[in-house]
Amino acid sequence: MAWKTSPSGEDRNVGLVWRNTDRRYGVVALGLHWLIALLIIGMLALGLVMVRLTPGSTLQFDLYQLHKSIGITVLALSLVRLVWRLRNPVPPLPGGLQRWEIALARLTHVGFYVLMIGLPLSGWMMVSASVWNLPTMLFGVIELPHVPVLSTLDNKKPVEDALKRIHEAAGWAAMALLALHVAGALKHHLLLKDDVLTRMLPGRDLIARRRGHER
Amino acid sequence: MTLWRRHFLSVALALVGAALMMPVVDAGAASWRATIDGEARIGFTATQTGQPIEGRFERFQTEIAFEPDDLAASRAEVAIDMASARTGDPQKDAALPLPEWFDVANHPEARFLVRSFRRLDDDRFEATAKLTIRGATRDVVLPFTFTREGDRGRVVGALTIDRTDFGVGQGPWASDQWIAHPVTISIDLPAERHPPP
Numbered sequence: 001m002a003w004k005t006s007p008s009g010e011d012r013n014v015g016l017v018w019r020n021t022d023r024r025y026g027v028v029a030l031g032l033h034w035l036i037a038l039l040i041i042g043m044l045a046l047g048l049v050m051v052r053l054t055p056g057s058t059l060q061f062d063l064y065q066l067h068k069s070i071g072i073t074v075l076a077l078s079l080v081r082l083v084w085r086l087r088n089p090v091p092p093l094p095g096g097l098q099r100w101e102i103a104l105a106r107l108t109h110v111g112f113y114v115l116m117i118g119l120p121l122s123g124w125m126m127v128s129a130s131v132w133n134l135p136t137m138l139f140g141v142i143e144l145p146h147v148p149v150l151s152t153l154d155n156k157k158p159v160e161d162a163l164k165r166i167h168e169a170a171g172w173a174a175m176a177l178l179a180l181h182v183a184g185a186l187k188h189h190l191l192l193k194d195d196v197l198t199r200m201l202p203g204r205d206l207i208a209r210r211r212g213h214e215r
Numbered sequence: 216m217t218l219w220r221r222h223f224l225s226v227a228l229a230l231v232g233a234a235l236m237m238p239v240v241d242a243g244a245a246s247w248r249a250t251i252d253g254e255a256r257i258g259f260t261a262t263q264t265g266q267p268i269e270g271r272f273e274r275f276q277t278e279i280a281f282e283p284d285d286l287a288a289s290r291a292e293v294a295i296d297m298a299s300a301r302t303g304d305p306q307k308d309a310a311l312p313l314p315e316w317f318d319v320a321n322h323p324e325a326r327f328l329v330r331s332f333r334r335l336d337d338d339r340f341e342a343t344a345k346l347t348i349r350g351a352t353r354d355v356v357l358p359f360t361f362t363r364e365g366d367r368g369r370v371v372g373a374l375t376i377d378r379t380d381f382g383v384g385q386g387p388w389a390s391d392q393w394i395a396h397p398v399t400i401s402i403d404l405p406a407e408r409h410p411p412p
Contacts, residue, residue: 056264056393065306131386135309143309 014210020088024199027206029088032081036116039074040174043067043119047171068127069139075120082113094194108181115174122170126163131156246280246289247361247368249404256403257295261378262395268307274299277404281370283340283361286332291342293327315385322349327357338362342372348381359402368406375399 019026025033046067053060093102127136128146136144153159188196249255258271274296281289297317301308312319325348333341335358342357359372378384378398388394 054264058264058266061263132388133310133313133315133386135306135313137306137309140305143305 012210014208017206017208020090022091024091024195024203024205026088028084029081029090030200030202030206032077032084033200036074036077036081039070039077040116040178043070043074044171044175044178046070047168065137065140068123068136068144071120071123072136072138072144074116075124078113078116078120082117085113091199094188094192094196104180105184108177108184111173111177112181115170115177119167119170119174122163122167125150126160126167129153129156129159129163131160246282246409247363247406248281248409249277249279249370249406254403254405256401257293258401258403259300260399260401262397264393268302268304268394270300270302270307272296272299273301279404279406280409281332281361281406283334283338286334286340289329289332291327291329291344295325295327297323297325297348315388316383318349318382325349327355346376346381348376349383351381353380357402361406363406363408366408368408370402370404370406373399373401 016027017024018028020029046063050060050063050067053063093105097105124136124144125147127134128150133151136146138144150156150159185197185200188194189198255275255277256271257275258269261268261270272295276294277291279291279293281291283289298312298319300311300317302311311317314320325346327344327346329342329344331343333343335341338360340359340361342359344355344357345352346355347353353376355374355376357372357374359370362369362371375397376399377396378394379389379396383398384394
């Protein structure tokens with residue numbers, strides 16, 4: 001192996017590791033993961049709180065609109081994330097996992113994609129089929145049109161009610177999945193002491209470096 | 216004798232009579248018209264679970280000829296573009312034109328047609344009118360004040376309606392649980408004196 005030294009002999013930062021490597025998740029995957037995670041936790045909290053406020057109060061109304069706005073944001077981000085995921089292989093699971101552990105991990109991750117896209121979609125459909133016919137103003141600025149057909153049904157009430165039940169049930173499922181996901185991450189980190197959690201955390205290895213010599 | 220010469224005297228008398236009458240008819244025939252400018256305002260106040268919603272109509276037309284000393288000859292008609300309702304809240308502004316509320320697609324205009332005026336005081340009046348919103352017409356009374364300074368005047372008044380009388384707020388919105396039934400419509404119109412035509 002020939003070693004050549006650059007004039008300074010020091011490492012140079014040449015940028016960020018945007019894409020996943022075989023050792024860790026890249027900046028894009030990482031950024032999307034934590035941003036969406038934060039929004040989802042907020043959405044679950046909003047969902048729990050907003051339905052318990054004084055019906056029709058201004059606060060409740062405003063929180064509903066915020067919930068819808070963030071929800072569509074999560075939908076958009078999740079679609080970007082899905083495309084990124086399909087085009088970027090993820091680091092392989094660590095060795096030594098049991099078959100059920102592997103299956104559970106895969107199920108959790110697939111389940112999250114289903115919910116991250118299904119929850120906002122079901123919410124959007126519910127609002128479209130609502131007898132209240134409230135326009136959706138994203139962050140009070142852009143109007144999101146209703147889903148066609150649903151908004152012009154003759155008998156909206158049963159459809160709205162069914163979608164509401166689906167949306168709420170999916171919300172509870174997301175909470176359960178979130179608990180499972182966090183438990184799994186902590187198990188890997190604290191018990192198994194592998195790098196499953198750390199490879200989705202920001203770290204120095206996210207900064208691409210080129211050493212003064214070439215390998 | 217020609218027809219003209221035979222009737223000359225009666226025609227002359229009629230003309231003189233008319234000339235003598237003119238000043239009497241002239242006095243007070245000037246009427247007040249509303250000036251539509253930035254200051255003219257037709258607003259509305261609704262209540263959402265105890266909180267006021269203030270809005271206004273940005274486009275309306277008036278045909279008003281108001282003579283405080285000759286109320287019988289006065290008239291007023293206002294046409295309001297219902298699509299011009301603005302509350303300052305984009306959420307509400309997007310909802311108001313929908314079928315549940317103003318149903319602008321089917322009823323683009325509201326009309327206020329005065330049937331008679333009544334004087335209560337020096338500058339306090341009442342207009343009995345037919346108000347048509349969303350296709351429904353109801354008799355209403357609009358109390359107002361008319362104040363003047365030289366050739367400038369101002370009409371200020373308000374009336375409260377039950378929005379459900381006009382079908383504003385359909386389905387679950389017909390309940391007064393979310394949006395109260397009483398809605399106050401207020402006017403503040405500058406006016407200027409116009410000479411007789």
